[in-house]
Amino acid sequence: MNASAHTRIKFCGMTRADDIALACELGVDAIGLVFAQRSSRRLDIEQARALRDVVADGIDVVALFMDNEAAYVQRVIDEVRPTLLQFHGSEDEAFSEAFGVPYLKAVAMGGDVATDPLSRHARAVALLLDSHAAGGAGGTGHRFDWSRIPHDSGRAFLLAGGLHPDNVFEAVNTVHPWGVDVSSGIESAPGEKDTAKMRRFVQEVRRADSLPR
Numbered sequence: 001m002n003a004s005a006h007t008r009i010k011f012c013g014m015t016r017a018d019d020i021a022l023a024c025e026l027g028v029d030a031i032g033l034v035f036a037q038r039s040s041r042r043l044d045i046e047q048a049r050a051l052r053d054v055v056a057d058g059i060d061v062v063a064l065f066m067d068n069e070a071a072y073v074q075r076v077i078d079e080v081r082p083t084l085l086q087f088h089g090s091e092d093e094a095f096s097e098a099f100g101v102p103y104l105k106a107v108a109m110g111g112d113v114a115t116d117p118l119s120r121h122a123r124a125v126a127l128l129l130d131s132h133a134a135g136g137a138g139g140t141g142h143r144f145d146w147s148r149i150p151h152d153s154g155r156a157f158l159l160a161g162g163l164h165p166d167n168v169f170e171a172v173n174t175v176h177p178w179g180v181d182v183s184s185g186i187e188s189a190p191g192e193k194d195t196a197k198m199r200r201f202v203q204e205v206r207r208a209d210s211l212p213r
């Protein structure tokens with residue numbers, strides 16, 4: 001008999017302490033704090049430090065960047081102490097690895113997709129497949145065509161883009177990702193997470209995990 005799956009869950013774009021406390025209670029694996037310039041969920045370092053202190057031990061704190069300057073990334077590392085970095089822009093492998101902190105790399109699955117989208121950033125902990133086109137930002141609430149995900153790449157990936165409580169069961173059951181990442185699908189307004197949606201999202205992932213594979 002197969003041991004039941006554990007799909008990792010990352011709640012991204014967290015801006016409120018109460019939302020983070022509930023996410024930890026619900027047993028998510030990672031909390032995302034956004035430092036991308038163009039995001040409505042962007043935090044300054046002081047806000048992020050305060051929120052970081054709410055995250056329970058053992059849950060990853062992910063600092064999300066999108067073409068931020070190296071000096072700024074380093075400041076966030078020093079002051080916020082993320083356990084993972086997430087690069088959502090045009091950061092190359094040399095840039096992403098230079099900080100010595102494990103990282104996730106976003107891959108654009110909207111627009112023209114490279115023939116082998118999962119082949120780069122071999123040392124990333126996982127790739128994050130999101131629905132934006134190359135050069136675009138994430139957190140859009142749109143999903144991409146999951147049939148574009150190459151089979152048998154051997155890479156761990158997080159599925160992102162347009163996930164919400166009503167489609168995440170189907171997503172996990174169809175794609176079998178290493179993890180799922182959600183921002184707008186559990187919100188009532190940008191950055192403001194919705195208690196009921198957070199709860200139901202986790203329940204639906206665990207329901208999919210309980211099915212035989």
Ligand SMILES: O=C(O)c1ccccc1N[C@@H]1O[C@H](COP(=O)(O)O)[C@@H](O)[C@H]1O
Nearest residue numbers: 039138139140141161162181182183184
């Ligand atoms: O969340 C943002 O504001 C953001 C800004 C810039 C780059 C990435 C961003 N978020 C990431 O996008 C995915 C998908 O978001 P959604 O669930 O479709 O709203 C999200 O999980 C973040 O990792």
